[in-house]
Amino acid sequence: MVSSPSFATFVFLLLVIGGTSRPLYPLPGKGDDGSRKSLQTFRPYNIAHRGSNGELPEETRQAYMRAIEEGADFIETDILSSSDGVLICFHDVTLDETTDIANYKEFANRKRTYEVQGVNTTGFFIVDFTLKELKTLRVNQRYSYRDQQFNGKFQIITFEEFINIALHAPRVVGIYPEIKNPIFINQYVKWSDGKIFEDKFVETLQKYGYKGSYLSKDWLKQPVFIQSFAPSSLVYISNQTDLPKIFLIDDVTIPTQDTNQSYWEITSDGYLDYIKQYVVGIGPWKDTVVPVVENYAMTPSNLVARAHARNLQVHPYTYRNENKFLHFNFSQDPYKEYDYWINKIGVDGLFTDFTGSLHNFQEWTSPNRQDDKIASELLHKIAILVSPFD
Numbered sequence: 136m137v138s139s140p141s142f143a144t145f146v147f148l149l150l151v152i153g154g155t156s157r158p159l160y161p162l163p164g165k166g167d168d169g170s171r172k173s174l175q176t177f178r179p180y181n182i183a184h185r186g187s188n189g190e191l192p193e194e195t196r197q198a199y200m201r202a203i204e205e206g207a208d209f210i211e212t213d214i215l216s217s218s219d220g221v222l223i224c225f226h227d228v229t230l231d232e233t234t235d236i237a238n239y240k241e242f243a244n245r246k247r248t249y250e251v252q253g254v255n256t257t258g259f260f261i262v263d264f265t266l267k268e269l270k271t272l273r274v275n276q277r278y279s280y281r282d283q284q285f286n287g288k289f290q291i292i293t294f295e296e297f298i299n300i301a302l303h304a305p306r307v308v309g310i311y312p313e314i315k316n317p318i319f320i321n322q323y324v325k326w327s328d329g330k331i332f333e334d335k336f337v338e339t340l341q342k343y344g345y346k347g348s349y350l351s352k353d354w355l356k357q358p359v360f361i362q363s364f365a366p367s368s369l370v371y372i373s374n375q376t377d378l379p380k381i382f383l384i385d386d387v388t389i390p391t392q393d394t395n396q397s398y399w400e401i402t403s404d405g406y407l408d409y410i411k412q413y414v415v416g417i418g419p420w421k422d423t424v425v426p427v428v429e430n431y432a433m434t435p436s437n438l439v440a441r442a443h444a445r446n447l448q449v450h451p452y453t454y455r456n457e458n459k460f461l462h463f464n465f466s467q468d469p470y471k472e473y474d475y476w477i478n479k480i481g482v483d484g485l486f487t488d489f490t491g492s493l494h495n496f497q498e499w500t501s502p503n504r505q506d507d508k509i510a511s512e513l514l515h516k517i518a519i520l521v522s523p524f525d
């Protein structure tokens with residue numbers, strides 16, 4: 136069919152026109168008037184969960200840079216606060232699991248027990264350390280079965296430093312920050328201007344120019360999804376910003392952080408109808424979408440269909456390459472798992488610990504037309520097609 140004369144003539148004409156006036160395709164790095172390559176929006180988002188934390192210690196500059204190199208659409212982070220009110224990127228409210236805090240004699244007397252979401256928790260709490268003190272610590276890999284050689288090398292970073300990593304990426308890379316443990320943070324950290332954690336979170340985004348609703352011109356320049364497990368935080372900030380928000384949903388046994396509502400309540404039709412006024416999507420734990428029994432993926436729930444019926448996106452978490460996380464149905468093959476979630480379940484974004492794997496899968500199965508590589512391959516194909524007419 137490619138040899139039909141009309142097609143060949145068409146291609147030939149395109150080449151002649153292209154040759155005399157403008158290039159057929161943007162040249163490498165020169166797309167969009169020299170500005171950066173834009174965010175892809177035609178296939179599910181590759182969300183780099185805590186950076187490329189499958190390879191490097193989570194939420195560090197190095198993990199985020201790696202994720203950007205590997206093709207992340209969004210870099211994901213958890214926002215907490217230091218005792219002096221600086222927003223930082225860190226997942227746990229305690230430093231014990233993922234830093235070298237245990238080695239610091241000067242901090243040995245800082246161990247505390249606080250109630251966190253109804254559970255008495257003991258450890259070294261972020262909210263008892265100033266930013267300066269946090270910066271002296273180094274981050275460790277969370278899981279023993281992942282590469283340990285970078286332990287003790289990288290610093291904790293601030294929300295502002297995180298934003299700057301995204302803004303200085305060689306192409307448009309979005310950010311996906313979580314308002315983490317807002318009840319706990321507001322209980323232990325006070326800001327002198329009377330503002331609360333959520334205010335500071337939104338102010339930081341605004342300071343760096345993040346604005347606009349989902350897919351607006353402003354948003355596409357600096358894409359961001361704001362995420363939280365706390366519905367009242369999302370509703371609260373909806374008065375301050377129209378940036379898109381994602382409501383995170385935990386395991387079926389875990390109630391919401393702030394309103395103590397059950398999983399069944401917050402995934403009911405009535406609740407989805409309510410929350411869709413404030414959010415553009417939900418971020419469910421993936422086992423609630425596809426229940427797992429004895430490491431086999433069972434029949435999917437209807438959550439995705441009910442969310443899509445309300446025009447809500449679905450971004451499940453978390454995809455991990457290691458055998459222990461791959462259900463037997465997928466033959467220990469993360470690509471098979473991605474194929475299932477993208478092409479059968481039809482999700483709109485995926486939180487992954489291995490951005491590179493998801494990126495490769497998507498490039499092979501639904502390549503990014505913006506990519507220079509793809510463009511030059513096309514040019515090559517066209518050159519072969521028209522060569523008989525030269």
Ligand SMILES: *[C@@H]1O[C@H](CO)[C@@H](O)[C@H](O)[C@H]1NC(C)=O
Pocket residue numbers: 250253254255
């Ligand atoms: C936490 O510990 C305090 C002090 O021992 C106690 O009063 C409180 O009931 C405990 N909370 C929970 C949730 O166990």
Ligand SMILES: *[C@@H]1O[C@H](CO)[C@@H](O)[C@H](O)[C@H]1NC(C)=O
Pocket residue numbers: 370371372374
């Ligand atoms: C949002 O603003 C409106 C109007 O000022 C106010 O009535 C409402 O209580 C605010 N909502 C929240 C969640 O702060």
Ligand SMILES: *[C@@H]1O[C@H](CO)[C@@H](O)[C@H](O)[C@H]1NC(C)=O
Pocket residue numbers: 253390395
């Ligand atoms: C949350 O709800 C559960 C179930 O309704 C109830 O047993 C529990 O006491 C509630 N917890 C709080 C902190 O309100």
Ligand SMILES: *[C@@H]1O[C@H](CO)[C@@H](O)[C@H](O)[C@H]1NC(C)=O
Pocket residue numbers: 431432433434464
């Ligand atoms: C996974 O395998 C189990 C056991 O054979 C089967 O019941 C289930 O339907 C499979 N799940 C998927 C998603 O194919």
